[in-house]
Amino acid sequence: MRVSGLSSGMDIDTLVTQLMTAKRAPLDKLNQNKQILEWRRDSYRTINSALVDFRQNKLDKYKKTSEMNVYSAEVSGNKDAISVKATTSANQVSMKVEVGSLATQSTLETASLGEGTTMYTKLGSLNSGAGPFEFSVSRGDGSSSYTQSFKFSKDDTIKDVLTKINGDYSAGLSATFDEAGKKFVVKSKEYGNDTVKFAGSLLTDVFGTTDPEKATQDGQPALVTINGTKYTPSSNQLTVNGVQITLLQETKDAGPATITTKPDGKKALETVKAFISDYNALISTLNSKVSEQKYRSYAPLTSEQKKEMTEDDIKNWESRAKSGLLRNDEILVEGLSNMRTLLSSSSVKFGDKTIGLASIGITTGTYTENGKLYLDEDKLMNAIEENPEQVMELFIGSSDGASKGIFDKMYDNLNVTLSRMADKAGTAKYSTDITISLNEQSTLGKELTDLNDRISTLTKRLTQIENNYYTQFTAMETAINKLNSQSASLSSFTG
Structure with a gap:
């Protein structure tokens, strides 16, 4: 049982608190370090979510061949007989189509x-x-x-x-x-x-x-004649010269249909514009983290410090304490550098020409804009009209799969960044959920586990020290009380 200083007249609780303040300084430091690690992991979570979203929801879509189709096909003549859609392998050969019968x-x-x-x-x-x-x-x-x-x-x-x-x-x-x-x-x-x-x-x-x-x-195959060659597809759809042809009805007396294919940059332009917008948003987020101001004098607040502050003061203080936790972070800096290098070094050779982003109207801003991309739409459309296959190859790779385009390369590069982040912070490489559990076997996870063990051990030791202080003060109070009793007895004899 603790005594409150009735015999000595001293405020024992205040004395013990003052004695423990210095003793608790190492524990406060450990808790502050723990808080910083937790904030840093939360920052990694946010960045991880942005990277996964860009990789899986944006790049994964853009790298599909249909998203970078630079051709369009049109039907003239008997437009009721067929419908057409140009694929990325269209070769711009004009075709005369006669439909003898539909597949059934x-x-x-x-x-x-x-x-x-x-x-x-x-x-x-x-x-x-x-x-x-x-x-x-x-x-x-x-x-x-x-x-x-x-x-x-x-x-x-x-x-x-x-x-x-x-x-x-x-x-x-x-x-x-x-x-x-x-x-x-x-x-x-x-x-x-x-x-x-x-x-x-x-x-x-x-x-x-x-x-x-x-x-x-009985089901029967279709019969269609294209540029004098007969085809008998088992369905009412076939692809010839890179054009997907859907048979709608027999041509009969209405005459043949004619297919014309030409370069058309509308779809590709739409995809490139979306990519640039998403890419700029991503690097803006990353750049804001690696260049964020760090306030070294703003350490995480202890529970005792928070008691003496208003909610607004606490919020403002912690805002600065959290700032700069990923400043110049090696993983993010390298990730940004890899993306910029990839964009500047990607090119496609075509005869004596070399086609890169700059030559088709995609450039970076000033040095202070940290790699932000700008698009000259007219220049890109002209490039598609002049070299449609090469522009397509630049972004989605060669048709034979021998070389990768920008979208696939960046998709692979980001996986490296996400893997490094997962190893360090325990984030999930394939999830945008910022509430998902973190892997405690990561570098920061192990550091936090070690800190929690040290905090637990030091807390137990401080509790023992505090109890010892109270035990000593209790002994002092007991001795004073005994002395007072003896003095009172002697006084009664001398009355």
Whole structure:
């Protein structure tokens, strides 16, 4: 039990607090170091989130070939027969297209099931048999053929049949019910396959199809002639000379359709503008951290210091204490340097020409802008018109995959930066979530673990020291009290 200084008249609690103030200085220092480490890890979290977002949500999109397509295709003549879309491998060859026939699906359509039939009609009401009723689809001929079967009970409805068949992805079928004609219709999802066969008692006994094979219209390939060459694609879509052609209807008497391909920088310009905007925002964030002012005289506040300050004072103080924690950080500085070097060194050779960012209208600002990019849209559009393939290769790499473009290179470089940050701060390389748990086996995680152990040990030691002070003061109070009692006794004798 602690005494309060009744005998001595001293304020024991205040004395012990004053004695412990100096003793607690090392503990306050450890807690301040811990706070700095935690703030630094939080700063890394924020930077990590920005890097992951730029890499996974921006670059991952930009590096797709469709985002840097520098060609467009147009149809003249019979515009109703086909639709077209230029790919990045378009070669600007003009094409004359004649559509003889469209590709079809294997289709079976039953006779009318009678008035009153709906999707909710039970199979048992269409056939008095007890079931089960089977439906099967087969594909292929001879040893390469395979069959898939379905079974239904008399209590199943037509809707149940549709749900089961359509819900089986591997069956590759589309089943519908024609409410107007009261017919069951089933089609193969693939076009041009004439080996698809439908069979089973569901068709013969319930839906009244005497000969399912004869009732099936076999799928047929399309027939199209392009620049005098005949093609028989198994679907209504094919790619020729880098142009994706979708067949819509037969040309017949309306005459052929003509496809013209030309350089078109609109899509590429849109992608490059978005990249530059996102890149500038990212390096602005990184540059603000590595150049942030550091206030060395503003250490994290102790709990005792906070008691004597207002909330606004605490907020302002901690704002400065947190400032500059990543100033000149090696990981961020190197990451920025790698991105700038990548952009300035990337180029594509074309004959005696070398095409780089500067030659297509992308330049950096002044030295004080720390690598900010600027775009001359007219110059980029002119470059695309003159050298479309080379501009595309500069950003997304060669079509044969032999060389990488700027987007892929930066995607890879950022992974290195994120890996280093994960090793140091324990951040997640693939998550933008700033609340996700940090890896405690990282460099800063281990430092924090060590600090927590030291704080715990020192706290226990200070508690023991404080208890010893109180024990000594208690002994003093007891001795004074005893002396006072003896003095009072002697006084009574001499009364």
